[in-house]
Amino acid sequence: MKCPEHIVKLMHDYLDGNTGPHEEKRLKEHLRQCSACAVHFHELTKTVAFIQYASHVPSPPDFTARVMANLPKEKKIVRVQR
């Protein structure tokens, strides 16, 4: 079954933090009655959790030193002149 578009829109608004208590109640009530929408919503929240979970990647060691070594030289000259 295809979920009603306005409910899917409501799910995304909820995930964006753009819903008031009234809309949240409407969404919750619908999810209780409609299993297709409940699955859809569950998949969306799970997807978000997966993406957030994947977010930890520290920058390589010596990153800053490499940037500093590769900065254009001109500015250094300006500094010396001061």
Next chain:
Amino acid sequence: MDIFVKKRIKAIKKGDQNAYADIVDLYKDKIYRLCYRMLGNRHEAEDAAQEVFIRAYVHIDTYNPKMKFSTWLYRIATNLAIDKIRKKKPDAYLDEEINGTDGLTMYAQLSSHEASPEETIESLELKETVQKAIEKLPEKYRSVIVLKYIEDLSLQEISEILELPLGTVKTRLHRGREALRKHLGHL
């Protein structure tokens, strides 16, 4: 934190190159992570992130202090990453349909390489699956998803970084989430 950044930028504008090291240290993880999630490989991500910081330094005079420094830096990084994605050979995107397959998308094809439930428990495997799904998103959705969920930024800030109306950011975020849901939602 803001005062710390402002002081460093003033010093850099006066020619104190060493002050820039503090700025790089402060933002390197965020910018590297953004590049990595946008480009999908560590080597390219490191080159891109290096380039972001060098570009920011060279153009520091064009930075408007009324804007958050991170917003400006993220703008340079997303523009650079999108440029690099476009220069790579055009890949098939997830929401594009494959010829002769009645509405079947790349997602359906990908599902044959999907990790088994045992494997999804392995965090590395899951991270890779997530990364591949992100990489297959068209870049306009990818940048919004990465800024929102990897960098944890507000929709308002994303709209400033990408110089897009808030409504467009929301639409892209919704479409990006739906595209990813089709691939990750059932895991």
